[in-house]
Amino acid sequence: MELKIQILSIAVSAGLFGVVFELVRRRRMMERYALLWLFASVVLLALALWRDLLETLASAIGIFYAPSALFAIAFGFILVLLLHYSLVISRLADQNKVLSQRLGILQEQLESSLARHGIEAASVLGEEQVAPALGEGGAGSNRRAHAEPPQPGGELPGERGSQRQTAVRATTTVRGRFADGEHR
Numbered sequence: 428m429e430l431k432i433q434i435l436s437i438a439v440s441a442g443l444f445g446v447v448f449e450l451v452r453r454r455r456m457m458e459r460y461a462l463l464w465l466f467a468s469v470v471l472l473a474l475a476l477w478r479d480l481l482e483t484l485a486s487a488i489g490i491f492y493a494p495s496a497l498f499a500i501a502f503g504f505i506l507v508l509l510l511h512y513s514l515v516i517s518r519l520a521d522q523n524k525v526l527s528q529r530l531g532i533l534q535e536q537l538e539s540s541l542a543r544h545g546i547e548a549a550s551v552l553g554e555e556q557v558a559p560a561l562g563e564g565g566a567g568s569n570r571r572a573h574a575e576p577p578q579p580g581g582e583l584p585g586e587r588g589s590q591r592q593t594a595v596r597a598t599t600t601v602r603g604r605f606a607d608g609e610h611r
């Protein structure tokens with residue numbers, strides 16, 4: 428292997444390791460996802476540093492030019508990473524579906540509980556404030572009519588008891604946190 432190609436391979440492998448390590452350190456990438464990247468960069472760095480091992484491996488798999496074997500191994504790691512992320516995305520899609528179904532069940536239970544106590548669910552849940560996605564505002568519209576939230580400790584007009592006041596406060600607090608981006 429030529430010295431230029433070896434230096435370039437070492438620099439790229441070490442750079443990949445450094446970038447992944449820095450992403451983990453800054454908490455931009457989770458450790459469980461970084462493990463595959465770190466392992467791949469260490470293997471590529473070892474093969475770039477140890478010329479004899481790369482040439483032995485290249486001849487064992489039938490590649491006559493050793494740097495091509497390095498790229499073939501890197502391509503293999505990329506395929507493994509793609510498979511891993513496809514599995515993660517599939518699992519997250521299934522979990523997302525289950526969570527939305529559970530949310531629908533909880534919302535239905537809340538609405539039926541409020542109905543049993545004579546409280547109008549739309550006024551507590553704020554359903555009249557959200558325009559439908561394809562409704563009045565046009566296709567893809569996501570307008571909201573912002574109503575003033577009730578002041579903590581203040582009485583609500585038409586108050587029917589402390590249950591409604593607690594439900595409205597909780598809904599307003601959760602809605603406000605999502606609007607402010609505090610849910611992350």
